[in-house]
Amino acid sequence: MAAASRGWRRLARPLAVTLLLVVCYGAIITPFASYMRNKPFVEKLGTLPRVEVLRAIAADQKQVVAEGLILDVLMYFGGLLGKEKGKVVVPPDFQAMSRLLHGAVQLDPYNMDAYYFAQAILVWDVDQVKLANNLLDYGMKYRSWDWYLPFFAGFNYGYFLKDYPQAAKYYMKAGELSGNELFINLAGRYLNESGQNDLAIAYLKTMAKGAKNKVMWESLTTRLKALEAMRAIGTARDAFHNATGRLPSSVQQLLYAGYLQEIPKDPYGGTFYLAADGTVKTTSNLAYPVKKKQ
Amino acid sequence: MFDIVRITVKGIFRDRVFHGILMAALLLPLIPSISQLSMRQVTELSVTLSLSLISFILLLLAVFLGGTSLWKDMERRYTFSVLSLPITRTTYLLGRFFGVALFLLITAAVLGFVASVVVTIVAGNFPPDRPVVWNNIYLCVLFDAFKYILLLAVAVLFSTVSTSFFLPIFGTISAFLVGSASQQVYDYVHSSSGQVLSPLVRQAATALYYVLPNFSAFDLKVNAIYGVPLSTGGIVLTVCYLVVYAAVLLSVAAIIFSKREMK
Structure with missing residues (x-):
């Protein structure tokens, strides 16, 4: 008994010091966490090194690094949407987002998440349709089986750029790849501008149906509701x-x-x-x- | 030699390094929930993460087991008792190498099996647009194991020339990074944008490309994740490359090890 209490007494000092340090940690963690939360996006990520460098460092983990970049962008965007009841308060840094997505597809040109995000967000919210189309053309070289990419490109040409022959061309491609008559019909209908609103609704429904991510789904269905109105x-x-x-x-x-x-x-x-x-x-x-x- | 292989594999199972690295495998069951972060390719992400984790675990095993196996024997003076047996140093060296190599293959098989369960679960909940190509995934894991067996040969070579474990460990890690990037450097140097470099740099880069091990050839992740078709000729060539390159490394290691003075 006496030995045990002596043992505890010997521990009293280190225990007190540890306790003090834990209190210090408690004092500093809240301001530290709030500092980290409010750091600007680019600072949070640091600037992206050149893709050649990134590719060399990533060794055989390129696909994971690419997906990591895309998830960074998604979480950044989702975080903005989450603030103030769904209203974007801070102007999103679209330049940085676009830069990261481009870096990601150069690390992993097959990654569908990058093309999907670029199409679902960047095209609508910033005037980056041509940039998005270049990205989609790049993706089509790799994802040669995927009808989504020409489907996106066809939509961009028709809806935003009013380039109907190009739109029809990409819709035809989407139709060939998917074996879906709808796209071939869309290709035809796209030549008729009056059908545009209907088309946009059909398009957004397709996009939203495949959206597994909540932020993405909400963003698309909001737009869909507006277009239906x-x-x-x-x-x-x-x-x-x-x-x-x-x-x-x-x-x-x-x-x-x-x-x-x-x-x-x-x-x-x-x-x-x-x-x-x-x-x-x-x-x-x-x-x-x-x-x-x- | 089979005795040494057997002893090596048994020894690894009792090794603390192995136990520590095995902890990383506990992350595999978390993959289904992490994969749901993906917007459009949940199953593909689960394949990506599984293969990356397997590759990372095998890398750690190859570097630490390969880099410390011989060194530990010499440090603990086991080599004296072993080499007093009627076996040559070369047999001993090869026994150690094949023991660790066999162990890497066993680990790859076990982790590959767990990963296939993980991917099956994810694919059941989130059916992918295109079916999972299982043969490519199994082949990718096998070639990951091959890649790290080649790296193991590099580690063994470093072990024979070094008296500490620093060179084997850090030398092997550097060899891995350089060997993974050498193909890109070569492609860049020979592309139109690489023409701005001086001819000397270009020739040096080309020479290094042929001398250093090329690990990117063993990376079949794209084929496994996205079901991109594989070329049979390329697969066969890569296996031949592994056999010949590892044999060269091991024979050099055997020569050095035979000439080495054991204190």
């Missing part, structure tokens, strides 16, 4: 035009005239309106409002 207004406008022979002056007029049950809400927080030529538009421009970081 715009289609509803467009259908009402056409009905109004057919009945009266003139274009409605506003969305409200469609409501009062009974062509709309209610004015659909823009999930991005904007308001739908009719442009002078009757096109359905929204004040949000299909993107969350971006505020500058304080």
